[in-house]
Amino acid sequence: MTKLKEKLSFFHVMILTYMIQTGVVVFSITHLEALHFGTNGWLMALFTSLVVLVNLMLIAIVHRMSNGRSIFEILEKSIPKFILFPIYLGLAALWSMIGCLVAKEYVLIFQMYAFPTTSPMVFKVAIDILAFLLVIKGVYNISKASTVFFFSTIWMNLLVFKALDDIKLERLTTFLFKEGGDMFTGFLNIYIAYIGYELSLLLFPYVNKKTKLMKAVMYGHLIRTFFYLMLGIVSYGIAGHNLLKKMLFPLLDLLAYIKLPFIERVENLFYGFFLFTTLITLVMYYWAAGESTLRIFPKLKSSVHYFVIILCSLIVSTVPVALDQVLRVLYLLGCAQIVIAFLLPVILILLLLIQRRKVVKHG
Amino acid sequence: MMGILTSMLRKVLFNPLNETNKDQDHNHNEDKPEQNASADLQHILDQFKRSADLIHHRYPREGLDVIYFSHMINEDKLQRDLLPPLLAAPAADIILNEQSQFQQVQNAKDCVTGILSGNAAIFYNNVAYLADVTLPASRSVEESESESIINGPHEAFNENALTNLSLIRKRVRSSHLKVIHLSVGEISKTDCYVLYMEDIANEDYLSELIRRIKNVEIDAIHDTNMLLQCIDDNPYSMFPQYMTTERPDTIASKLVSGKIVCLVDGSPSLLSAPSSFFEFFASADDYYQRWAIGTATLFLRFMALVITVTFTALYVSITSFHYEMIPENLILTLTTSRSRVPFPPIIEALLMETTIELLREAGARLPTKIGQTIGIVGGIVIGQAAVQAGLTSNVLIISVASSAIASFVIPSYIMSAAFRLFRFGLICLAGLWGNLGLVIGIAYMVIHLSGLTSLGSSYLTPVAPFQPYDWRDVFFRFPFRLLNRRPTQNRAQNKTRQKMKR
Numbered sequence A: 001m002t003k004l005k006e007k008l009s010f011f012h013v014m015i016l017t018y019m020i021q022t023g024v025v026v027f028s029i030t031h032l033e034a035l036h037f038g039t040n041g042w043l044m045a046l047f048t049s050l051v052v053l054v055n056l057m058l059i060a061i062v063h064r065m066s067n068g069r070s071i072f073e074i075l076e077k078s079i080p081k082f083i084l085f086p087i088y089l090g091l092a093a094l095w096s097m098i099g100c101l102v103a104k105e106y107v108l109i110f111q112m113y114a115f116p117t118t119s120p121m122v123f124k125v126a127i128d129i130l131a132f133l134l135v136i137k138g139v140y141n142i143s144k145a146s147t148v149f150f151f152s153t154i155w156m157n158l159l160v161f162k163a164l165d166d167i168k169l170e171r172l173t174t175f176l177f178k179e180g181g182d183m184f185t186g187f188l189n190i191y192i193a194y195i196g197y198e199l200s201l202l203l204f205p206y207v208n209k210k211t212k213l214m215k216a217v218m219y220g221h222l223i224r225t226f227f228y229l230m231l232g233i234v235s236y237g238i239a240g241h242n243l244l245k246k247m248l249f250p251l252l253d254l255l256a257y258i259k260l261p262f263i264e265r266v267e268n269l270f271y272g273f274f275l276f277t278t279l280i281t282l283v284m285y286y287w288a289a290g291e292s293t294l295r296i297f298p299k300l301k302s303s304v305h306y307f308v309i310i311l312c313s314l315i316v317s318t319v320p321v322a323l324d325q326v327l328r329v330l331y332l333l334g335c336a337q338i339v340i341a342f343l344l345p346v347i348l349i350l351l352l353l354i355q356r357r358k359v360v361k362h363g
Numbered sequence B: 001m002m003g004i005l006t007s008m009l010r011k012v013l014f015n016p017l018n019e020t021n022k023d024q025d026h027n028h029n030e031d032k033p034e035q036n037a038s039a040d041l042q043h044i045l046d047q048f049k050r051s052a053d054l055i056h057h058r059y060p061r062e063g064l065d066v067i068y069f070s071h072m073i074n075e076d077k078l079q080r081d082l083l084p085p086l087l088a089a090p091a092a093d094i095i096l097n098e099q100s101q102f103q104q105v106q107n108a109k110d111c112v113t114g115i116l117s118g119n120a121a122i123f124y125n126n127v128a129y130l131a132d133v134t135l136p137a138s139r140s141v142e143e144s145e146s147e148s149i150i151n152g153p154h155e156a157f158n159e160n161a162l163t164n165l166s167l168i169r170k171r172v173r174s175s176h177l178k179v180i181h182l183s184v185g186e187i188s189k190t191d192c193y194v195l196y197m198e199d200i201a202n203e204d205y206l207s208e209l210i211r212r213i214k215n216v217e218i219d220a221i222h223d224t225n226m227l228l229q230c231i232d233d234n235p236y237s238m239f240p241q242y243m244t245t246e247r248p249d250t251i252a253s254k255l256v257s258g259k260i261v262c263l264v265d266g267s268p269s270l271l272s273a274p275s276s277f278f279e280f281f282a283s284a285d286d287y288y289q290r291w292a293i294g295t296a297t298l299f300l301r302f303m304a305l306v307i308t309v310t311f312t313a314l315y316v317s318i319t320s321f322h323y324e325m326i327p328e329n330l331i332l333t334l335t336t337s338r339s340r341v342p343f344p345p346i347i348e349a350l351l352m353e354t355t356i357e358l359l360r361e362a363g364a365r366l367p368t369k370i371g372q373t374i375g376i377v378g379g380i381v382i383g384q385a386a387v388q389a390g391l392t393s394n395v396l397i398i399s400v401a402s403s404a405i406a407s408f409v410i411p412s413y414i415m416s417a418a419f420r421l422f423r424f425g426l427i428c429l430a431g432l433w434g435n436l437g438l439v440i441g442i443a444y445m446v447i448h449l450s451g452l453t454s455l456g457s458s459y460l461t462p463v464a465p466f467q468p469y470d471w472r473d474v475f476f477r478f479p480f481r482l483l484n485r486r487p488t489q490n491r492a493q494n495k496t497r498q499k500m501k502r
Helices: A008-021 A026-038 A044-066 A072-078 A080-115 A120-135 A138-166 A183-194 A199-206 A212-245 A252-258 A267-296 A303-318 A323-362 B001-012 B041-047 B075-088 B092-098 B107-116 B161-171 B201-215 B224-231 B248-256 B275-279 B290-319 B328-338 B345-365 B368-388 B394-409 B414-450 B468-474
Strands: B053-058 B064-069 B102-105 B118-124 B126-133 B177-185 B191-199 B243-245 B260-265 B272-275
Touching: A008 A212, A008 A267, A026 A044, A026 A183, A026 A212, A026 A252, A026 A267, A044 A072, A044 A183, A044 A199, A044 A212, A044 A323, A044 B064, A072 A080, A072 A199, A072 A267, A072 A323, A080 A120, A080 A267, A080 A303, A080 A323, A120 A138, A120 A267, A120 A303, A138 A199, A138 A212, A138 A252, A138 A267, A138 B126, A138 B161, A138 B414, A183 A212, A183 A323, A183 B191, A199 A212, A212 A252, A252 A267, A267 A303, A267 B414, B001 B275, B041 B064, B041 B118, B064 B075, B064 B107, B064 B272, B075 B118, B092 B102, B092 B118, B092 B126, B102 B107, B107 B118, B107 B126, B118 B290, B161 B177, B161 B191, B161 B248, B161 B260, B177 B201, B177 B328, B177 B468, B191 B201, B191 B248, B201 B224, B201 B260, B201 B275, B224 B243, B224 B260, B224 B272, B243 B248, B248 B260, B275 B290, B275 B345, B290 B345, B290 B394, B290 B414, B328 B394, B345 B394, B345 B414, B394 B414
Parallel strands: none
Antiparallel strands: B053 B064, B064 B118, B102 B126, B118 B126, B177 B191, B191 B260, B243 B272, B260 B272
8 A cells, every 4th residue: 555645733733833933931931031021021022922923824825825735846947956955054054053052952951950961962863863863754743743742841831820829919010021021032042942842834745735735834833832821820920030040040949848748859860851842843843854865965865964964963963062152152152043933935936026027928 | 793783883873874664575485396396196106195085086097186184165166066067078178167156277276276265176187277266164144152241133253264255245236346366374275355445445455455465474374363463554553553353334434534454264253454552442332322322331441551551550550659649538438448458559559450360261171161160259359358358458359350351341352451451551651650560551552653654654543643523533433424534644545424314
């Protein structure tokens, strides 16, 4: 039986978007909100989410105009390949580095809690092997795995309610964005927390009309927004903005708060569960990198692509050693990704308009 | 030398250019010389040279020769019903050609196969006829040892395919139940029957399963579990991809739900395809209980899965690396219990897990009476002596024992064995990297499972692809009036199962 090329379903795309967006920033987002926006900084998650929705609208226009063609096909129709190939390589490098450094940050945070003496690269290699095993199975199986991971992590969002009794509304204060810092940097930082939805640009060939791709991506994004807001309110209600500024990873501190009769300090274990969401994030970025290099070397097997991509990014990721360095590089890469998230759809829309005009002329 | 290297490298790195479907070309090598030979008496007797158990009766006056294996046929029927009219008739070939119980065979191969599968061959004027008088040796229908339940039918399949077929036909009295006969094993030529419900079962699955069974090239098949490993999608996986059962009621329910069933002669277990991972956690009992109890039992089983996979590994991880996770009043108990143990937790855990596995294996191979002794000896050795000798801690015994018990809660023995093996890997990872190792192991399992397929359909249905309606019958056991559709994975032609309005 010829294996059916299964298309992603609505639910899968929704979950996948949520899972790509949930990376490592989730641990520190409330800290960033407090640091840059001060009082009631959690509201920024909402405002930023609205900007993301604008970006999603751009992508939706591309999707509607493309008629299911992949963005690479659209690009290659109008731009010569010798210009495109360096761009593809650049995109692949960017995406693979984002994926790789997300994993590195995850490992470094874990090291703060346990195994301070083991080399972080040991864990990094283990996670990369997992990523390789998943990414070679293709995007459909990635989405299947992400659904299972989703169900095994989503309940953790509800754990914050355990701290419901300790929320004091007066800690939220009546002021808006006072005692903050550099707001623009803050905005970028929070925007980076939402990064990941733009990979839906690459999903065009893997969906059909029934998927309702953009609606699914939007819902996934809204789930993420909802949980960011919930986390923000609870963190601000428990700790207040002054304390949040001092906590590096407020989510983990929040989890450390939970005590069960026969187990406590569960943040250690639950932090492990965040490997699932991080894994999907890095796998999808590796996948995206592979998609673009596959355009340059279509004859090579996809597993070879992924192997080379993961190996190269692994080697590069040995350079930043401290958590601080990783955070700084990730911030820069994230900013670049934001630019691409806006620029790429705009270019694609322009190209599609030109192509459409040509068709009309010839027709 | 370089040429070989480059061609190997090319094979590893590049996509194959023109993929010809090699599977299609696999023809069974059936062109043996005997196929073309005519079925004359001397040739057949030559084929069965040195077969002491072959019976050859000659009736020279009537010109008849009868050949058969006495232990495979109903001799009574042959001697009393079939032969007398032939011997009495003036010319036997009139009866032989007229009556449908005698089948004329053209070539020697069919004749030999016929005799081997329990027919009597009758030769008249050097023309061969087969008469079906099969009576194979078999045990009677008994209770299932491996899948016993409390409520509901207790009968189980046995090793005789025809008995099994009759058990199924008795439960599914529909002319839509179709049976296709195949044979597997180049030497053993084992009978294999594919059963499905016409107008319900998916035709693609059916043709795919039949194609796979026809493509099996092996000398002999001795059990369904052996056949299914030859026809599953991922032969290297640890997990079973088709469900097998010994229970006729389960098989009947699989058939009417649109699955395809395969029955191998000589094996009491039948496989049903396609199967999903979660199907292995259901038991027939769930449907014979009230729905609430069935649902609670299902929850219990999935909890057992979590316990059996994680308990010991979590113990190793916490006592090796994350002592802060133990509450203050529990830590005193734990340190007292661990204070005399000279090994690191991972050695301690592996030691006890291995002992439990030894006990289980010994108990499974021994007759029941000695098996009990093993249980008592094991109970005392593990429960008391190991702790008193200071080899292990009490807490570990509890976690090892509860994960062992939990592993037997999983109804499918093959699935529970897969998880018991997987547990060892998880314990090692937890001993190496603590909680992160544990999570890496679980992530690996999920990645592996999400890549698996059963007959081309997703192994993780109804979680991925997400089918919320199916959850009613997989993670819960809703009342029957709410279970109106057949499982999505079966892609049944008729999706509605019932229209009961009550």
